[in-house]
Amino acid sequence: MDIILGYVTTILVFFFTYNIFTLGLNIQFGYTGILNFTVITFMAIGGYVAAVLAMPKAPAGSGIYYILGLNLPWPIAALGGVLAAGLLGYLIGQIALKRLRSDYLAIVTLATGTLLYGLIGNGTSIFDGWQGLFNVPQPFAGFRTWTPLGYSIFFTIVTAVIFVFLWLFANRIYKSPLGRVMRAVRDDQDVVEAFGKNTFKIRMTAMVLGSMYVGVGGVLTIAYITALSPAGWTTGETFVVWAALLVGGRGNNFGAIVGSFLVAVVFNEATRYLPQIPAHPNLIPDIRYVLIGLAVILSVYFRPQGVFPEKKNTFFEVPLGDNSKTIEEHLAGGLSKVGEQ
Amino acid sequence: MATISNDPSTQVNVALEVESLKKSFGGVAAVDGVSFSVEKGTITGLIGPNGAGKSTMVNLISGALKPDSGHIRLDGHEIGGLEPHQIGARGLIRTFQISREYPDMTVMENLIVSAANQGERLINVCFRPSVGKKRDRELVERALHTLVTFGLYPLRNEYARNLSGGQKRLLELSRAVMADPKVLLLDEPMAGVNPALIEKLGEHIVGLNKELGTTFVLVEHNLEIVEKICSKVIVVALGATLAVGTMAELRKNQAVVEAYLGGDVRERVGS
Numbered sequence: 001m002d003i004i005l006g007y008v009t010t011i012l013v014f015f016f017t018y019n020i021f022t023l024g025l026n027i028q029f030g031y032t033g034i035l036n037f038t039v040i041t042f043m044a045i046g047g048y049v050a051a052v053l054a055m056p057k058a059p060a061g062s063g064i065y066y067i068l069g070l071n072l073p074w075p076i077a078a079l080g081g082v083l084a085a086g087l088l089g090y091l092i093g094q095i096a097l098k099r100l101r102s103d104y105l106a107i108v109t110l111a112t113g114t115l116l117y118g119l120i121g122n123g124t125s126i127f128d129g130w131q132g133l134f135n136v137p138q139p140f141a142g143f144r145t146w147t148p149l150g151y152s153i154f155f156t157i158v159t160a161v162i163f164v165f166l167w168l169f170a171n172r173i174y175k176s177p178l179g180r181v182m183r184a185v186r187d188d189q190d191v192v193e194a195f196g197k198n199t200f201k202i203r204m205t206a207m208v209l210g211s212m213y214v215g216v217g218g219v220l221t222i223a224y225i226t227a228l229s230p231a232g233w234t235t236g237e238t239f240v241v242w243a244a245l246l247v248g249g250r251g252n253n254f255g256a257i258v259g260s261f262l263v264a265v266v267f268n269e270a271t272r273y274l275p276q277i278p279a280h281p282n283l284i285p286d287i288r289y290v291l292i293g294l295a296v297i298l299s300v301y302f303r304p305q306g307v308f309p310e311k312k313n314t315f316f317e318v319p320l321g322d323n324s325k326t327i328e329e330h331l332a333g334g335l336s337k338v339g340e341q
Numbered sequence: 342m343a344t345i346s347n348d349p350s351t352q353v354n355v356a357l358e359v360e361s362l363k364k365s366f367g368g369v370a371a372v373d374g375v376s377f378s379v380e381k382g383t384i385t386g387l388i389g390p391n392g393a394g395k396s397t398m399v400n401l402i403s404g405a406l407k408p409d410s411g412h413i414r415l416d417g418h419e420i421g422g423l424e425p426h427q428i429g430a431r432g433l434i435r436t437f438q439i440s441r442e443y444p445d446m447t448v449m450e451n452l453i454v455s456a457a458n459q460g461e462r463l464i465n466v467c468f469r470p471s472v473g474k475k476r477d478r479e480l481v482e483r484a485l486h487t488l489v490t491f492g493l494y495p496l497r498n499e500y501a502r503n504l505s506g507g508q509k510r511l512l513e514l515s516r517a518v519m520a521d522p523k524v525l526l527l528d529e530p531m532a533g534v535n536p537a538l539i540e541k542l543g544e545h546i547v548g549l550n551k552e553l554g555t556t557f558v559l560v561e562h563n564l565e566i567v568e569k570i571c572s573k574v575i576v577v578a579l580g581a582t583l584a585v586g587t588m589a590e591l592r593k594n595q596a597v598v599e600a601y602l603g604g605d606v607r608e609r610v611g612s
Contacts, residue, residue: 176466177459177473180446184454187443194403194437195455195520196429205463251445314498315449315481328489 002149009152011269013224016156016163017217018264021241022248022256023170024213030250030310031179032206033186034097035106038113039214040237042085044120044230046215047222048127050081051136058128065125066133074139078219085215086208093207097200101189113235121230132229139223159220166213170253173209175313182206183251236289240264243292247299249306258307267292355417356381356524356556357402357433362411362421363580364397371397373580374411379524384550384557386571386588388564390601394580395560396438399528403435404428415524430457432523438532440509444502448493448512451501452484453477455516484519491515491545507538514545524556525549531563539563543570564588576600 021039028034054077057069072080096108121130140146140154173179184192185199193199222228240263248259271288299306357379364372372394379385389395400406402413404425413421420428429435443451453459459480460472488494491511496504504512510530517525527546531539543566549555561567567574568588576583576591578600584591591597 172470173466176470177461177476178463178466180450180454181459181461183446183450184443187445188441190405190425191437191441191443192454193425194405194429194435196426196431196434196457197461198424198426202461209463310445312447312498312500313450314447315453315477 006149006152009149009156010224011265012156013152013159013220014269015260015265016159017220017224018241018244018260019163019257020166020217020220021214022244022260023166023253024210024217025241025245026210026250026253026256027170027173027182027213028206028210030245030252030256031174031182031186032203033189034203034207034210035102035109036207036210037106037110037242038092038116038235038238039241040233040235041113041116042088042211042214043218043221043237044228044233045088045116046081046085046218047228048081048120048133048218049084050077050219051133051222051228052127053077053080054137054139055133055135064128064131066128067126074137074223078139078223081219081222082212082215085218086212089208089211090204093204097203097207110235113238117230117233117235127228130230132227132232133222134227134229136222136226136228138226155224159224162216162220166216167253167257170213174253178202178205180313240268240292243296245306247295247306249308249310251310252306252308255306255308255310262307263292263295267295354381355379356383356415357558358412358414358417359398359402360412360414362398362401362413363409364394364401364406365409370580372401372408375577375581377575377582377585379556379558380573381556382550382554383573384546384559384571386567386574387558387560387577388562388567388574389577389583393577393600395577396528397580398577399435399526399560402428402526403433429520432521433526434517434520434522434524435526436513436517436528436530438529440506440513442501442504442509442512442516444500446501447498448488448501448504449481449484449497451512452487452516452519453480455519456480456483457520480519487515487518490548507534510534510538510542511545514542518549518553518555522555524558526558526560528560529562530559531561531566539566542566546570 021043024042025036025039028036052066052068053070053072054074055066055069056071058064058066092109092112096105100108120127123129127133138151140151146154181192181197181202185202189199244259244263245256246259247262248257249255268288271284271291274284274287277283355378359378360376361374362372362376363370363374375394375398387395387398397406401408404420404423404427408421411421412419415428415431415433418431420431420433443454446454458476460476465472485494488497491514493508493511493515496508501509501512514530530542534542546557546559547570550557559567559571571588573585574588574591575585576597583600584594584597586594
């Protein structure tokens with residue numbers, strides 16, 4: 001029983017962190033139209049930086065090397081990780097958002113991600129290279145004496161709470177004037193610019209916010225697994241997040257949840273139960289990617305807007321239940337009372 | 342950066358002034374020293390044959406292109422070389438030759454999002470959501486007035502991508518109104534529009550000019566509507582000003598007729 005519960009909590013943590021990644025990408029792509037093809041790099045940076053802030057100095061002579069090792073308490077380390085992801089988003093934005101858009105921007109993000117992947121993998125003294133970081137201290141370990149299951153359940157609850165908070169905030173952005181301008185930038189950047197709005201600033205806001213979201217997911221991932229190496233954040237992982245957003249419905253945060261469930265949980269986890277073929281150990285992971293790709297193709301073909309498309313936004317209506325006057329008469333009388341309900 | 346011009350020709354009633362503006366692409370001088378001024382509160386036409394450099398001028402004035410040399414002044418302040426959003430924020434709003442609505446937003450949203458100062462700041466999202474809500478109420482009311490004026494009210498909750506070509510033209514104009522511009526630079530607003538709607542668009546432009554005092558610069562190929570609504574017309578050819586006057590005056594101007602028909606008309610007609 002404990003094993004099943006432990007498994008369920010692990011899947012739930014995955015589900016919530018993937019949701020957070022997808023929300024971050026939705027702010028960038030679904031709201032603002034920024035093609036970020038290196039989502040997972042922000043997860044890695046968020047996770048790594050939080051880890052090296054929380055871990056003590058690498059023991060000399062152990063053959064393990066990483067920067068910092070400040071042994072800071074987890075809340076500060078986590079904040080540092082999220083800020084680092086946001087800073088990376090800002091730096092990439094400075095390079096890519098100034099002059100580039102659409103496919104060119106996508107290529108630059110993909111290239112930056114690949115560069116950082118190679119840099120972190122080969123630069124053994126940054127985050128211990130291909131070995132990666134392990135034995136990352138658990139954030140809530142010192143609270144009380146945990147059973148492994150109790151810890152997992154507690155962590156799941158914390159992740160869920162963080163997810164709900166981020167979900168509400170993402171919705172709040174969407175409905176705000178800022179979100180509206182972001183969507184206008186997505187639809188036609190030149191026109192927004194011609195109307196006197198600094199589109200670079202708006203796109204940068206979305207870029208940094210989205211990166212910080214993904215960074216939160218990264219911090220949660222490394223805090224839960226207590227380890228992270230480049231094998232855990234290959235380029236393919238970025239497209240799992242993209243698949244989740246496209247299948248679920250870009251621009252709609254509820255769609256992002258459904259997509260994360262379908263792609264990250266159903267496809268990613270269910271394929272683990274396919275029987276292993278000893279001669280071809282990579283067959284099942286490859287089939288997983290094939291299936292995710294198929295889901296994207298089917299959804300783009302049959303439901304291009306995703307399972308849950310973006311909702312139409314309406315404003316208060318005039319006349320409110322009063323059909324005795326025409327709209328012109330209502331407007332002439334002033335609308336001060338209307339819409340306050 | 343913006344300095345008040347000491348040029349004696351800059352008078353208080355000039356809304357937009359272009360002086361010796363030049364722009365080359367490679368070796369081709371698209372705009373070659375054009376100068377003109379647009380008085381406040383007028384509807385001024387900007388016409389010229391294809392290749393005269395009109396579109397380049399629009400892009401230079403709106404900041405989409407940077408001039409090689411010359412001056413552009415809005416209300417006496419230099420705007421040449423500024424970013425498009427800086428020029429837009431100073432009250433010069435342009436429209437595009439091809440309708441460019443925000444396709445995945447409703448007609449209502451298209452209007453509201455075009456207004457200045459919506460409180461579209463992250464700090465408002467985080468700590469002061471009421472700022473945006475309060476402003477939204479005002480904007481919705483203004484948008485409703487505008488939609489009723491332009492006959493788009495029944496379409497308010499329709500996605501802009503579903504509008505017809507003519508409705509998109511009306512949407513572009515009504516959206517520009519929401520931005521409360523000082524100068525509205527319309528780049529071929531009548532292109533691809535049926536004659537009945539041309540009339541209607543013309544009436545709207547005249548109406549806005551009278552009611553709100555908006556200065557219009559109308560880049561247009563349809564000379565009939567230019568004659569009808571423009572008090573002054575500037576003719577450009579080969580990137581420079583050729584003539585300025587009313588349409589009636591320009592019809593008698595030999596240089597203008599030649600520029601439109603190409604070559605020496607008398608020679609061709611005579612031979």
